[in-house]
Amino acid sequence: MARRSKHEYLRVMWQRYQRAGRRERSALLDEVTRVCRYHRKYAIGLLSRAAPPRPPVRRVIRRRPTYGEPVIRLLAEIWAASGYLCGQRLKAALPHWLPWLTRRTAVTPAVEAQLRRISARQIDRRLRDRKRRLKRRLYGTTRPGSLLKQQIPIKTEHWDVRTPGYLEIDLVSHTGASAAGEFLHTVDGVDIHTTWVERQAVMGKSRHGVVQAMTTIESQLPFPLRGVDSDNGSEFIHDHLLAWCQQLSAVIQ
Missing domain, CATH: 3.30.420.10 (Ribonuclease H-like superfamily/Ribonuclease H)
Known part of the structure; x- marks a missing residue:
């Protein structure tokens, strides 16, 4: 039973339980324990309250980022120096690039451990914005020509060319x-x-x-x-x- 429908059901049963006599209350308890699979004593306490049951409160657990900005900054430095490898290749290359990185900058043992532990999927996700900016900078030089397209013949199928030229x-x-x-x-x-x-x-x-x-x-x-x-x-x-x-x-x- 869904949470919302279960809460609505218990609210109706609580209203009926408050107005019911002893025999009817026993029958209502039987139904609640069968439908909700509650222990009978728990059902008695739930329906005997002065106020109807409240809907369950969903707790939202916010996870702090595992890899902070210093780790991602050093990861991006290796990514650029290695020729912008994809996540899987960069993950495999990180152990070989870490000595190069430690010679260039101070890397704490905790940061180095995180760089060794980060997954290929996390690498792609955390470098996504940098990849977009790099793509616009490197490959954004071609612009579609908007003029004269109606005057230039367009051929969409493969050219069946049998002569040079x-x-x-x-x-x-x-x-x-x-x-x-x-x-x-x-x-x-x-x-x-x-x-x-x-x-x-x-x-x-x-x-x-x-x-x-x-x-x-x-x-x-x-x-x-x-x-x-x-x-x-x-x-x-x-x-x-x-x-x-x-x-x-x-x-x-």
Whole structure:
């Protein structure tokens, strides 16, 4: 029986018990001991009270965090130095990284014991916010191009390419540990049929730079460029590259 329904049942039985005679009270006690599985003396004390039974109070036990901020800060330091390992790999690597950590900073025996004891699941949970911030900083450089999407043909199925000249292109950022400021990118073009690769370096993500890189790639190909397949980033979805593709298409035709 659920707690709420049990309390409501006892409240009704208490009201009936207060108004009942001796014989009826005995029958009510029999029913309460059978339904609630109480001892008869406990049921008598419960129904004979001056006030009806109160609902049970749920005690909320708040657990203090097992691993404090100093432990998580040192864990994050090892996580960054190890190349941002996942929880399971970082758990296995912690014993090997602790000597490196103790040479760099003061680590108490209690903190070291907690670092050795922390589970992979706790590692992932306690580093979750740091992972989100790192992902936005490292991988947040591509922005969807909102213009000209209605003018650019979209192909959703696999390309059945049997001739060379159709390039899969992408822009690779070389940011290191920070995406702040200007840095080099590589325009990477791979021919789908022959897997021929051409690459050009671009400073920043300017439209002029990307078009210039595509012009150089097109001139270095050993076959005519017939089509370009890119993602929807604004470095490719813009009017300059669209005009360049249209001009190239007119020359090929």
